[in-house]
Structures are given as C-alpha cells and as structure tokens.
C-alpha cells in the first residue's frame with residue numbers, strides 16, 4: 001500500500017522559513033515525554049537554512065533516557081503542535097492531547113519578572 005506523503009505548510013519546510021515566520025519548534029521524547037526548546041538559529045548556522053526537520057529523529061537529551069525524540073512545530077503559541085514526521089503516526093501523542101506550545105511552558109514567572117520570549121529566540 002502506497003504511503004500518503006504529508007503536505008507541509010511552507011513555513012515548516014526549512015529551518016530558514018521557520019525562523020522567518022516565527023514558527024515555534026520543540027523536541028519531544030517518545031519515551032519519557034520531556035519536551036525541549038530548540039535553537040533554530042543554531043541549527044540553521046550548522047546545517048544551513050534549507051535544512052528540513054521533517055523525519056529527523058534524535059536522541060533524548062535526558063542522559064538516563066536517550067529515547068527516540070522528534071521535532072514538533074506550531075505556527076504560534078496557542079496553535080496545535082504538529083509532529084514533523086512524514087507518516088500518519090503520533091509517537092508523542094501531541095495530536096491526541098491537542099498540545100500547544102503554551103501547554104509546554106513552565107508556570108508563569110512572578111509578577112515583575114521579565115517575560116521570557118521563548119516564541120522568538122534571537
């Protein structure tokens with residue numbers, strides 16, 4: 001049976017367009033369910049702006065875990081995350097849980113603290 005390839009929004013196709021359009025990217029571990037911030041600028045500097053995160057599998061940064069981890073992306077902090085895998089699978093259950101970047105943020109900082117602009121790291 002032929003596998004249906006997904007059609008990706010233009011903003012998700014390269015790290016360059018992700019940076020230009022302020023796409024929020026995280027990495028999630030399918031084993032321990034930890035989500036990490038992603039430094040898109042560092043990836044673009046290392047791999048070039050045309051690098052594509054779809055189907056890139058990396059290892060979890062938790063040293064005791066090292067489980068399979070995948071990139072997830074959303075157009076904004078309150079948009080649903082999409083797992084960047086070119087197959088109809090949901091190993092992080094982000095679809096099932098309807099996760100948004102906002103849901104992965106730490107609790108609100110105390111009033112008066114500088115807000116961390118994690119959506120648009122420079």
Ligand SMILES: [Zn+2]
Nearest residue numbers: 029032060065
């Ligand atoms: Zn893990």
